Every structure is written in structure tokens, then in C-alpha cells.
Amino acid sequence: MTETLAPDDAGLARAAALLAGGQLVAFPTETVYGLGGDARSDIAVARIFEAKGRPRFNPLIVHLPDLEAARSVAVFDALAERVASAFWPGPLTLVLPLRPSARLSPLVTADLPSVAIRVPEHPVAHRLLRAFGGPVAAPSANPSGKVSPTRADHVLAGLTDRIAAVVDGGACAVGLESTILGLVGEPQILRPGGIPAEALEACLGHPLASGGDSAKPSAPGQLLSHYAPAAPIRLNATRTEPDEFWLGFGPKAAKADLNLSETGDLVEAAANLFHYLREADARAKGPIAISPIPEKGLGRAINDRLRRAAAPRS
Ligand code: TXA
Numbered sequence: 001m002t003e004t005l006a007p008d009d010a011g012l013a014r015a016a017a018l019l020a021g022g023q024l025v026a027f028p029t030e031t032v033y034g035l036g037g038d039a040r041s042d043i044a045v046a047r048i049f050e051a052k053g054r055p056r057f058n059p060l061i062v063h064l065p066d067l068e069a070a071r072s073v074a075v076f077d078a079l080a081e082r083v084a085s086a087f088w089p090g091p092l093t094l095v096l097p098l099r100p101s102a103r104l105s106p107l108v109t110a111d112l113p114s115v116a117i118r119v120p121e122h123p124v125a126h127r128l129l130r131a132f133g134g135p136v137a138a139p140s141a142n143p144s145g146k147v148s149p150t151r152a153d154h155v156l157a158g159l160t161d162r163i164a165a166v167v168d169g170g171a172c173a174v175g176l177e178s179t180i181l182g183l184v185g186e187p188q189i190l191r192p193g194g195i196p197a198e199a200l201e202a203c204l205g206h207p208l209a210s211g212g213d214s215a216k217p218s219a220p221g222q223l224l225s226h227y228a229p230a231a232p233i234r235l236n237a238t239r240t241e242p243d244e245f246w247l248g249f250g251p252k253a254a255k256a257d258l259n260l261s262e263t264g265d266l267v268e269a270a271a272n273l274f275h276y277l278r279e280a281d282a283r284a285k286g287p288i289a290i291s292p293i294p295e296k297g298l299g300r301a302i303n304d305r306l307r308r309a310a311a312p313r314s
């Protein structure tokens with residue numbers, strides 16, 4: 001039986017105790033719900049892969065309460081310090097050299113000499129990380145290849161009885177996974193996400209390469225078919241067929257079945273994206289037709305997720 005815990009002191013104490021016992025607890029972050037396990041425990045991390053039905057041991061993001069705790073897990077150079085200070089807490093993950101003294105389970109890093117770390121902004125995530133007092137590995141709390149969860153009931157729909165508990169902290173504000181910035185070697189965006197590339201480029205002072213090579217994925221978000229609903233998806237739809245469910249964007253889509261943002265606000269669209277994909281999937285009698293989304297700011301991350309949702313299924 002998966003427990004649903006309130007985001008209060010008692011609920012978070014229970015969640016922290018479950019994590020300390022090697023159990024899995026889903027919790028809200030500002031991006032999506034994470035499926036948390038003790039990043040130092042091989043058993044806990046193996047349970048994450050098992051619960052998600054992940055086909056391969058991709059490396060996971062390690063969550064920490066603050067920059068100081070992050071420094072005990074990874075090696076920060078001056079550039080990493082600058083970016084972390086600018087964007088943490090927040091929806092940015094940094095890939096940095098692993099500090100061996102962190103004693104993470106090698107399953108977390110897939111035995112790489114680097115580690116992906118993030119300091120989330122959500123107050124419930126922050127309090128849970130403090131209460132637990134150790135690094136928490138957390139991929140999105142959904143079965144592998146399915147739409148990421150932005151509400152506790154999404155988590156339960158996919159993982160009931162596969163995990164010990166979920167902390168219910170309501171809807172996630174950002175609604176897209178974090179941006180992953182690789183800082184081992186040349187700075188590189190490994191996955192677009194909740195922090196727009198433009199904001200990172202402004203902080204770094206130069207344009208960024210983006211390392212999205214779906215043939216050789218270093219991030220599971222880079223597997224081509226991912227975030228997949230059951231219904232077929234048609235992108236950049238400027239008009240729709242009678243049998244299609246129309247997932248619209250902007251004022252031109254006033255007649256859409258659902259509109260990601262009637263005013264054309266990309267932040268609102270990101271926050272609604274995964275929830276509306278689920279709802280469209282439940283209501284569609286045929287394909288889901290999706291309006292064009294501008295390729296700027298958070299629109300790039302939204303389009304990245306939509307292209308994966310529309311990709312041929314393996
Ligand atoms: O918003 C998020 O980032 C969510 C919430 C729960 O925090 N988490 C999330 O984690 O999306 P996950 O495990 O699904 O994504 C981890 C990504 C993977 O794509 C993985 O390949 C990449 O981070 N990654 C992890 N370690 C890496 C490393 N050492 N080098 C390159 N990529 C790495």
C-alpha cells in the first residue's frame with residue numbers, strides 16, 4: 001500500500017524515515033514529482049529502476065538542500081560556483097566531477113566519474129531533504145517512457161503499490177524537468193528544461209552548444225520516444241481533423257478542446273503540459289493535434305518533450 005503523506009512536519013518526518021530505511025518516496029519539486037531514494041544505498045537506487053521499469057541503468061540526478069551540501073558531492077570550479085549561485089535553488093541540474101568521498105551508490109552515476117546534482121526550490125522538497133539529511137536520487141516519478149507527473153495523483157496513477165509513499169504538495173509550478181547543463185569539459189546543455197538556454201547564456205556570457213544526440217543518449221530524456229501518451233500525436237497543427245483532439249496554444253486556438261495557454265504564455269504552457277497531455281490522452285477518441293509552440297525560452301523545452309511524445313514508438 002502506497003501511503004499518501006501530508007506536507008507537514010509529521011508527514012515529512014515519516015517520509016524521511018522511509019527514505020532512511022531504503023524505501024522509495026515520491027515528493028514534489030518545482031519541476032515535476034521526483035521518485036526519491038537514498039543515493040548512498042545500492043538497494044534503494046536499484047528499487048528506483050525497478051519501480052519505474054527502466055530498461056537501462058541511466059544515471060540519476062542527486063538532490064541536495066543547498067550549495068554547501070552539493071559541494072560535498074561534486075567538485076565545483078569557479079564557473080560552476082557562478083552558475084549555481086545564479087540559479088539555485090531552481091530548475092537547473094549541473095553535471096560536475098564526482099567527489100569520491102560522497103560515497104554515492106555507483107548505480108546513481110552509472111559508474112561515471114561525473115554526477116548530476118540539483119538544489120530544488122520547492123519548499124516541501126527542501127524540508128524533506130533537510131529532514132532526511134543525505135543525498136536523494138530522484139528521477140521523475142512515472143513508469144519509464146510515460147508522461148512525467150506534476151501532481152500526486154499522477155504519481156499514484158503510475159506507481160501505486162510500487163513505492164512506499166508520496167508526499168502530496170499539490171501541482172508543480174514549472175511543470176517541466178530541470179535543464180541539465182554539463183560542466184565537465186565545454187559547457188553544454190544536455191537536456192533543455194525549466195531554465196531557458198538564453199538565461200544560462202546570459203550568465204555564462206557566451207552561446208551554448210546543445211548536446212542532444214538521440215543515437216547516443218546520455219540523458220534518458222534524449223531517448224527518442226519518451227513522455228509518450230497512448231494516442232498518436234500530430235505536432236504544429238494549424239487546423240484539425242474532425243476525429244482529432246485539439247490541444248491548443250495561444251489566442252488563435254480559442255476553439256481548442258484544451259488550451260495550454262490562452263494568452264500564449266510559455267510559462268503557463270509548461271506548467272500545464274504534462275497534465276494536459278494526460279487529460280488529452282484520456283479524452284481523445286483519435287489522434288491528438290497540437291498547435292505550434294514558438295521555439296524560444298521555455299518553448300524549446302516544451303517542443304523537445306512534444307517531439308519525443310510524437311516520435312515513433314519503439
Ligand atoms: O526536474 C528534474 O530534473 C527531475 C526532478 C525530479 O528533479 N528529475 C529528473 O531526473 O528528471 P532523471 O533521473 O529523470 O533525469 C536525470 C538525467 C538523465 O537524463 C541522465 O542521463 C542525466 O540526468 N545525467 C545524470 N547523470 C549524468 C552524468 N553524469 N552525465 C550526463 N548526464 C547525466
Ligand code: MG
Nearest residue numbers: 139140141148
Ligand atoms: Mg523522466
